[in-house]
Amino acid sequence: MPRQGAIVAVLAIAGLASSFMFTLVVPIQAKLPELLNASREDTAWVVTATLLAAAVSTPIAGRLGDMYGKRRIVLILLGLLIAGSVTAALSPGIGGIIVGRALQGAVTGVVPLGISIMRDVLHEDRVDAAIALMSATLGVGGAIGMPVSAIITETSDWHVLFWMAAGLGVVVFVLVALVVPASVLRTAGRFDFAGAAGLAVGLTGVLLAVSRGNEWGWTSPATLALGLGGLVVLLAWGWFELRITEPLLDLRVAARPAVLLTNLASVAMGFSLFASNVSYPQMLELPASVGGFGLTLFQASLIVMPAGLVMMVLSPFSGRLARTIGPRVLLIMGASALVVAYGYSLLWASEVWHLLVANLLIGVGIGFGYAGMPMLIMRSVPQHETGASNGLNALFRSLGTSIAAAVVGAVLAALTVDHGGVAVPSPDAFRLSFALGLGAAAAALAVALFIPQRRDPHEARPSLRS
Numbered sequence: 001m002p003r004q005g006a007i008v009a010v011l012a013i014a015g016l017a018s019s020f021m022f023t024l025v026v027p028i029q030a031k032l033p034e035l036l037n038a039s040r041e042d043t044a045w046v047v048t049a050t051l052l053a054a055a056v057s058t059p060i061a062g063r064l065g066d067m068y069g070k071r072r073i074v075l076i077l078l079g080l081l082i083a084g085s086v087t088a089a090l091s092p093g094i095g096g097i098i099v100g101r102a103l104q105g106a107v108t109g110v111v112p113l114g115i116s117i118m119r120d121v122l123h124e125d126r127v128d129a130a131i132a133l134m135s136a137t138l139g140v141g142g143a144i145g146m147p148v149s150a151i152i153t154e155t156s157d158w159h160v161l162f163w164m165a166a167g168l169g170v171v172v173f174v175l176v177a178l179v180v181p182a183s184v185l186r187t188a189g190r191f192d193f194a195g196a197a198g199l200a201v202g203l204t205g206v207l208l209a210v211s212r213g214n215e216w217g218w219t220s221p222a223t224l225a226l227g228l229g230g231l232v233v234l235l236a237w238g239w240f241e242l243r244i245t246e247p248l249l250d251l252r253v254a255a256r257p258a259v260l261l262t263n264l265a266s267v268a269m270g271f272s273l274f275a276s277n278v279s280y281p282q283m284l285e286l287p288a289s290v291g292g293f294g295l296t297l298f299q300a301s302l303i304v305m306p307a308g309l310v311m312m313v314l315s316p317f318s319g320r321l322a323r324t325i326g327p328r329v330l331l332i333m334g335a336s337a338l339v340v341a342y343g344y345s346l347l348w349a350s351e352v353w354h355l356l357v358a359n360l361l362i363g364v365g366i367g368f369g370y371a372g373m374p375m376l377i378m379r380s381v382p383q384h385e386t387g388a389s390n391g392l393n394a395l396f397r398s399l400g401t402s403i404a405a406a407v408v409g410a411v412l413a414a415l416t417v418d419h420g421g422v423a424v425p426s427p428d429a430f431r432l433s434f435a436l437g438l439g440a441a442a443a444a445l446a447v448a449l450f451i452p453q454r455r456d457p458h459e460a461r462p463s464l465r466s
Contacts, residue, residue, distance in 0.1 A: 004122050008130045010179045011114035014074065014172050015134050018107040019141030021050060021081070024161055025101070026146055027153040027297055035158060038094045041215055048211050049098045051405075053105030055207055055398045056200045061109030062116070062391025063248050067191060069183040070113045070120070070387055071176065078173040081107040085166035089159050104165065108398075111138055112390030115374045119386055121181055128327075129319025131378075132371035136311040136318075138397070139273065139366045143308025146281075146301040154298065187384045195248035198237035203395075205230020210402050214410045249388050258380040259389065261451045262373050263396040265331060268444035269369045270400020271407075272338045275437035276362050278408040280304055280355055283430050290419045291427040293352050303356050310363030311370070318371035327375035331448045334369025337361055338441035345434040369444070373397075376451065404440070408433045 025046060028035065032043035057077075065073040084103025091097050111134060118130045152160050209227030216223045241247040253259065284300035286292025295303070322330050341361035348354045374390055381389045415429035 004126060006179050007121060007181070008118065008126070008133065010172075010175045011110075011117060011130075012133050012137055014078070014176060015111045015114055015137030016141040016144070017081070017168050017172050018077075018110050019138050020145035020148075020168070021104045021107060021165065022054075023142040023146045024104070024149055024165060027150045028158050028161070031158075036094045036097065042094055044212070044215065045098045046094070046101050048208070049102040050105035051211060051398070051402055052204055052207055053102040054108035055395055055402070056203050057106040058109045058112060058394045058398065059199065059249060059388060059391035060196050061106075062112050062387035062389070062394075063196075064191065065109075065113045065116065065183070065387035066187040066384060067189065069186065070117045071180050071182050074110050074113050074117075074176055074180070075173060077107045077109050077113075078169055078176065080104075082166050082169035082173065085162045085169060089162035089166060100162065107169075108394065109391060111135070112374070112394045113387055115378070115390050116386040117180065117183070119378055119383065120183060127319075128322045128375060129316045131374050132318035132322070132367075133312070133315035135370040135374050136315040136367055138370060139311045139363070140308040142277070143305045143311075147298055147305055150296075150298040150301050189246040192241075192244065192246060192248040195237065195241055195244070198233060198240065199248060202230045202232075202234035202237055205233060207399075207402050210406045213406055214413060249392055250385060253381050253385055253389065254392060256380055258376055258452050261447050262331075262376045262380075263393055265335070265369075265444045265447040265451070266373055266393055266396040267400040267403070268440045268447065269335065269338070269366070269373070270397040271404040271440040272342070272400075272437050272444065273362070273366050274401035274404035275408050275433060275440065276307075276341075276359065277304075278405060279412070279430055279433040279437075280359060282412065282425060283349070284352070284355060286424055287419060290417050290424055291430070293355075295352070303352060304359055306356065307359040307363035307366070310360055311367035314364065314367035315371060318368055322372065322375055326453055327372035327379070328448065328451050328453050330368050330372035331376065331451070332445060334365045334367070334372060335441055335445035335448055337365035337368065339438060339445060341365060342434050342438035342441055346431060346438065349430070349434070365441070370397075400440075404436075408436060411436070 029047065032046055033040050036043060061073050061077060080103045084100040087103065088097050088100025091100060114134050115131050118134060119127055122130055149161060152164065205226040209223045209230065213223045238251060241249060241251050254263070281300045281304055284293050284295045284303055285297060286294070288294045318330060341358050344361060345358045373393060377389050377393050378386055411432050412425040412429045415426045415432065416423035417426045
């Protein structure tokens with residue numbers, strides 16, 4: 001078997017590549033209507049498609065990994081990333097771009113699958129630090145990828161973004177195939193196709209309503225039909241899953257207090273993270289005459305990037321700390337750091353360095369919080385359920401980020417001032433956004449305080465080899 005350090009490094013690179021897909025098109029997002037000769041409503045699907053594909057595919061990929069081998073499913077997801085990137089790179093119109101971006105979004109499942117692989121193959125003493133590193137990639141890839149995307153779009157054709165993503169996918173595919181061992185832990189049974197379809201339909205309805213509600217109107221027939229319809233489908237899906245012998249997700253396991261409360265905290269943590277991703281860059285880029293700082297996209301991304309670097313630096317420390325104080329305390333520390341970050345932003349946001357400090361605090365909060373959550377999940381579920389359970393946790397984080405994108409986006413669009421005939425977010429809009437981030441962080445902290453603490457952090461590690 002390859003050295004365990006090499007396995008961790010390759011899986012972390014795969015995680016970075018997957019999270020990079022979410023910020024890949026940020027530099028060209030405002031220009032997409034002009035570049036693709038399409039309406040702004042149509043080009044919004046370039047982002048929405050990635051979000052939907054990530055949310056729907058992640059729990060399904062986790063279950064497939066438990067049943068058919070986690071490395072095999074990771075390779076399939078990386079293959080979809082490559083196919084999607086090439087499709088988008090070669091597409092002259094918006095249709096191919098949307099298809100390509102949806103395929104790119106599916107690769108998000110490699111993070112929870114990578115965490116599950118680490119639990120399967122690493123020595124017990126290395127698992128916590130490795131999981132912390134893998135979980136940190138969810139924030140690091142986007143933070144580091146944003147300035148890289150900005151440089152590419154400023155110096156070359158925008159199609160190069162997708163060719164770069166394809167090349168990255170090929171490299172990671174080869175590394176995973178050569179270094180990561182094949183899974184030896186499998187869950188017997190048949191795949192729940194009906195459950196997968198029900199989950200996909202329900203999630204798509206809810207997430208479409210959340211992500212497009214600003215444009216369509218929160219009380220419009222389309223938003224209400226999709227949102228309420230999606231909720232009805234999810235309720236029916238839950239009823240169905242509880243009554244079959246081989247469900248896509250074992251909801252009884254998901255209802256365990258430690259798992260349920262961790263997933264609820266994940267929604268709030270995801271909201272808190274993405275609220276900063278939406279608000280801080282816009283504030284940095286707005287002209288000083290309307291309360292911004294007048295930075296370019298590249299300059300703004302350099303202010304945001306240190307948050308991701310902090311997550312990466314903290315990951316090995318987080319793993320050691322979790323073994324000493326437990327992942328629950330780690331999550332509490334992370335949520336507390338986010339409360340401090342947004343409270344700081346509400347008091348001090350008049351200089352660029354103020355936002356830099358706030359982003360560093362957010363890096364600490366997400367670094368600790370995102371490290372603690374998968375550890376809590378895996379110490380509360382059977383080993384043959386780790387892929388599906390981690391996928392469900394990643395889904396809850398995605399739900400939080402989706403809600404943040406919609407809510408904070410609505411705030412910034414509603415509270416505006418005029419700048420040369422163009423409506424731009426006002427200082428009050430940013431203050432309200434910071435207050436929402438603070439509220440989400442406080443909610444994560446409150447939920448984390450009620451998560452039960454296991455006495456023996458490694459007691460839920462049964463051997464189920466086949």
